[in-house]
Amino acid sequence: MSAQPIHPREPDRVPRNAEGIAAALDSVRRIDFYRELLAAAPEDAEAVLRRWWCEAMLDTDPSGDRFTEAALNGTLPTKSVAVAVARRQAAGLPVE
Structure with missing residues (x-):
């Protein structure tokens, strides 16, 4: 196998x-x-x-222009570091 x-x-x-x-x-x-x-x-x-x-x-x-435009317009979705750390911990990934 x-x-x-x-x-x-x-x-x-x-x-x-x-x-x-x-x-x-x-x-x-x-x-x-x-x-x-x-x-x-x-x-x-x-x-x-x-x-x-x-x-x-x-x-x-290929998505680069779309992300740049969203960032400049203030419409790019964001998340906090705490949310990112919690998500990594929940997935069993390192957070060092």
Whole structure:
């Protein structure tokens, strides 16, 4: 018997490598990304890739404009930290 995920995982919009990240960024941000990656010490390169992957994922989020507009209009639903912590605890997730 093989273990199957409960929720099938969608592939990432942006591949988790330098080429995928660069392709998802506009030209100005792509230059900044490469500049930072090339200047990073080998032990810091993974953190640079991780940060820029997050940026690229946000930039390519199809809902991004809708969330930005809601935030600027003051209509974005929010919740308190206490509610978020309680929800994580109820799900058995860490809250450190």
